[in-house]
Each structure stands twice: as C-alpha cells, then as structure tokens.
Amino acid sequence: MRGIQILDFSMNNISGSIPKCLNNLTNLAVRGSSRLAITHTYNVTSIHFYDYYDDEASLIWKGVTSKYKSTLGLAKSIHLSSNRLTREIPSKITDLVGLVSLNLSRNNLTGQITPAIRKSALLQSLDLSSNQMYGRIPSSLLQIYGLGRLDLSNNLSRKIPMGTQLQSYDPSDFAWNPLLCGIPLQQLCSPKETSPDEQPVFRDQEKDGLITSGFYVSLALGFVVGFWRVCGSLIFIRSWRYIYYKFLNCVYNWLYVKIALFRRRRMIDG
Structure with a gap:
C-alpha cells in the first residue's frame, strides 16, 4: 500500500x-502533495464514458473530528x-x-x-x-x-x-x-x-538579573559625575552662571507673557 x-x-x-x-x-x-483534492474516475456506460468524484475522509484532528475533501491531499x-x-x-x-x-x-x-x-x-x-x-x-x-x-x-x-x-x-x-x-x-x-x-522566571518572581551591585555603583557614579559637571560649572565659572540665569529669566518672561495673553483672550471671548 x-x-x-x-x-x-x-x-x-x-x-x-x-x-x-x-x-x-x-x-x-x-x-x-501535487494535488490538494484526490480525484477518482470510473466507467459509467458501456461506451467507455468516464466520470469522476473527489475522495473525502474524516480525521480526528486536535481532539475534534473533521472532514477533509478539498485539502485531503495534504492530510x-x-x-x-x-x-x-x-x-x-x-x-x-x-x-x-x-x-x-x-x-x-x-x-x-x-x-x-x-x-x-x-x-x-x-x-x-x-x-x-x-x-x-x-x-x-x-x-x-x-x-x-x-x-x-x-x-x-x-x-x-x-x-x-x-x-x-x-x-x-x-x-x-x-x-x-x-x-x-x-x-x-x-x-x-x-x-x-x-x-x-x-534560569526559569515565574510570575511571582520579581528579581531582575540586570539589577546587580555593579548596576547601583554605575548609577551612583553617573549621577555624581553628571550633577557636578553641570552644577560645578555654574558655581566656579562666573560667565556661565550669568548666561544660565539670563536664560532662565528670558524663559520666565516668555511664559509670563504667553499666560497673560491667554488669560486675556479667554476673558474677551467669555
């Protein structure tokens, strides 16, 4: 067979x-398979006239009985x-x-x-x-x-x-x-x-393999270096400190004007 x-x-x-x-x-x-459907031919008359039909089969597939016909060639x-x-x-x-x-x-x-x-x-x-x-x-x-x-x-x-x-x-x-x-x-x-x-990680485990002692050391060093690189420059370099305060003052004035215009517009429209 x-x-x-x-x-x-x-x-x-x-x-x-x-x-x-x-x-x-x-x-x-x-x-x-070269053919999706499986076709059979048979003789229906004495003058050799042939007809055909598509085969089909029922299979238990994933716990469910299913019938296959048009894709039987792949089953x-x-x-x-x-x-x-x-x-x-x-x-x-x-x-x-x-x-x-x-x-x-x-x-x-x-x-x-x-x-x-x-x-x-x-x-x-x-x-x-x-x-x-x-x-x-x-x-x-x-x-x-x-x-x-x-x-x-x-x-x-x-x-x-x-x-x-x-x-x-x-x-x-x-x-x-x-x-x-x-x-x-x-x-x-x-x-x-x-x-x-x-190592298996289940839902009740909150430990992260990335959180190690080296991670905390790197985090602390990064904060110290970044903080003093900015704040230290403002403390010890007078020209930078003046520029920084002037910038903050400009931002404050710009925000104050925008908020004032917005409130005035609301009062006029209301």
Whole structure:
C-alpha cells in the first residue's frame, strides 16, 4: 500500500510492536502533495464514458473530528492510539517526512524519543501520551516549527529544552512526568541541569538579573559625575552662571507673557 496517506487503526485491540516497514509507505515519505483534492474516475456506460468524484475522509484532528475533501491531499496521518502496542517506536518512522499528524497515545510503548524526530518537520500534531516512554525530551524537537499540538505525558525526565516553542505549551502537555523539570512546569531544575541564562522566571518572581551591585555603583557614579559637571560649572565659572540665569529669566518672561495673553483672550471671548 505504497500510496496510502491515512493509516488509522486506533481504538482496536492490536498487540505486538509497530512494524518496522512503515517507511515503505512511500506516499508518507514525500513532503506535501501535487494535488490538494484526490480525484477518482470510473466507467459509467458501456461506451467507455468516464466520470469522476473527489475522495473525502474524516480525521480526528486536535481532539475534534473533521472532514477533509478539498485539502485531503495534504492530510497525511498515522493514528494507532488506544491499542496494546509494545516495545519501542521504530526509528524508520522518522523517514515519513510528509506526516502532519502522528498519534501513538494510549499504548504500552517504551524507549526514548529519538533525536531524529527533527526530520518530521511538517508535523503539526504529535501525541505520545499515556505510554511508558522514558528519558529526556530531545532538543531536536525545537526544529519542528509548525507543531501546534503536543502531548508527551509519559515517564520522561530531566530538563525541558529551552527555546521559543516548548515553553509556550500548557503544563498539562507534560503531565505525568514526575522527573521532568523546567518551563512551563513549576518544578525547577537543579543547578547542574540549568545554566544561568536558562534560569526559569515565574510570575511571582520579581528579581531582575540586570539589577546587580555593579548596576547601583554605575548609577551612583553617573549621577555624581553628571550633577557636578553641570552644577560645578555654574558655581566656579562666573560667565556661565550669568548666561544660565539670563536664560532662565528670558524663559520666565516668555511664559509670563504667553499666560497673560491667554488669560486675556479667554476673558474677551467669555
């Protein structure tokens, strides 16, 4: 079945391991599709008159059942959730670079998330929840920029990789991982696992890394130098002091005239 693009065996009683030959589904190993709609032709008369129709399929997408027809060519999905699958996820599954949805949740899968997951750059939904997977979350997951739905509720550990993506997910997407730490979870990582520039900052923390003792010293020196550079010049240089006072006097007179004219105009208009 090299042309298959939607493989859905979810909610059955399938046991055993995931076949390693999934990479033979060559249609899933191609990015995108040359046609948005999938059209079939058929013979309607004995004189070889052909007609056609557009195929359609219903998919569970981000928890909602949706029907695809005009964009069915882009819907490339593997859905094997709610079975009794065991062992590790085959590494060859990452060769299916055209996948936009991969759901292996609610099984008994073990092993670690392979760093080669970065090859599935078109993934928009990845659900590996409710399995027995362990180890760390690979930093290569940050390279899947369009990943909108993610659920890794397993037995994962160590620090969540820092980036502009994983920290935007809800903490529930990393639930049931008691040894997992880092943003967006409230569980802080140990100093050995977190560098100074990756220290999590939560809303109840008001400490700013820029406010240090050196900052206060620089602020005090800047104030003293700036103050005496201006005021000291006026105190010790008589000509500057006369010019400064003359300038203030001119500004005062200008403001006084403007205010007087404005009040007089208001009285005349009133």
